[in-house]
Amino acid sequence: MIKHIPNLITCSNLLCGCLGIVFAFQGNLEWSVYSIWAAMVFDFLDGFTARMLKVSSDIGKQLDSLADMVTFGLLPAVFLFHLFSDDAGYLAYLSFLVAVFSAFRLAKFNVDDSQSDSFVGMPTPANALFISSLLFVFQIYPELKSDELLAVFSVMCSFWLIMPVRLLxxxxxxxxxxxxxxxxxxxxxxxxxxxxxxxxxxxxxxxxxxxxxxxxxxxxxxxxxxx
Structure with a gap:
């Protein structure tokens, strides 16, 4: 049972992602943000617990990436989509580039042994943190919010995920x-x-x-x- 504890924590990360998507479609974007942040805690704890208990498995590694894809890939894309105004039209669909490039980033990470002590491209949790925190920036400075700026953020955050730059x-x-x-x-x-x-x-x-x-x-x- 002990070896499955990290996987249980990873599944909690995934559950947060699912709930965050539900919150986004209900228009409750603040709770969607909190779902991302709670998932980040579980994402840290699963790796920490695995190292503490000295347990690891290929299934755990794949499960972690699948959970991250939902929580830090799809959920931020859905969240960003709902930040666009009703008049944004097709521009709002640029937000789903975040999900596409998150999948590519996670797949690349799983087969790249050079990312053990650093990252190439922005980690998906950090990217999700940036996107989710935009809600509070726009709440305080509503004049900054525009569909054009959100479109720029959608493309920029997608590029961050795959940029050939080594990050701490x-x-x-x-x-x-x-x-x-x-x-x-x-x-x-x-x-x-x-x-x-x-x-x-x-x-x-x-x-x-x-x-x-x-x-x-x-x-x-x-x-x-x-x-």
């Missing part, structure tokens, strides 16, 4: 400050932004994540050249 993973091999400098900076930046901006901080945190990852890549490249 919060996986520490020891706690050496110099080796983990940009990971510590990301954690510190995220905490400061959340304290200042609350729920509105998440888009800024994702942008900070991108910037710090790119700077980290440049630093590594310069160090290699210097040697």
């Amino acid at each position: 993973a919060l996986k520490f091999s020891g706690f050496d400050f110099k080796l983990n400098l940009f990971r510590y900076l990301l954690i510190l930046t995220s905490i400061v932004l959340f304290i200042i901006f609350g729920r509105m901080s998440f888009p800024l945190i994702i942008l900070s994540y991108l910037i710090l990852s790119i700077v980290n890549n440049l630093t590594i490249s310069n160090n290699i050249i210097g040697k």
